[in-house]
Amino acid sequence: MNTKAEQTKGASAGDIGKLTLAAVILVAVIVAYTWLGNGNVPQPVRLIGLLVGLVVALAIGAFTGPGRRVRNYIAESQFEMRKVVWxxxxxxxxxxxxxxxxxxxxxxxxxxxxxxxxxxxxxxxxxxx
The missing domain is CATH 1.10.287 (Helix Hairpins)
Structure with a gap:
């Protein structure tokens, strides 16, 4: 169990802007992937574009307050998994x-x-x- 104090303040305006930008990028990439599927764009190019957009959206979201909390949770989970006796x-x-x-x-x-x-x-x- 972590002994650090929990911070319960809400997301800042910058965090909300970053999360909104990440969501817009994610929606745009999904729409583009679907829309380009009707044209002559090869499947591998569409898939690479989808993956790049997903990585960009996740990277933007990772540098927000909620993103830092998720990264911290994952790090603590990995630490706890090392303690498990299988x-x-x-x-x-x-x-x-x-x-x-x-x-x-x-x-x-x-x-x-x-x-x-x-x-x-x-x-x-x-x-x-």
Missing amino acids: PTREETIKTTAIIIAVTIVLSLLLGLIDLILKSVILDWLLKLG
Whole structure:
């Protein structure tokens, strides 16, 4: 857990302008990709243009207050992921086998209960009336 104090102030006018610019670039790139698809522009050129526009929009958004918070969150998440103790291959295989066996047993049990209830309802209760 991070011991730094959280800042909860809103986005500044500059941040809002940058985010708006990033959104406009993103929409423009998507529209251009779609519009150029009807013409004679090759698919690889359209795709490269889309990727460049996406990178530019993300780069602009990354230098805003919310973008810095996202980068900080990703960095802290990577730090926490280094602390995780992952199971060994043997533990994973054994756990998976147990889960498969329990699933099969429970599905057979539920199927048997369904069959018993079906026979009780259809054969006994409906024939009484």
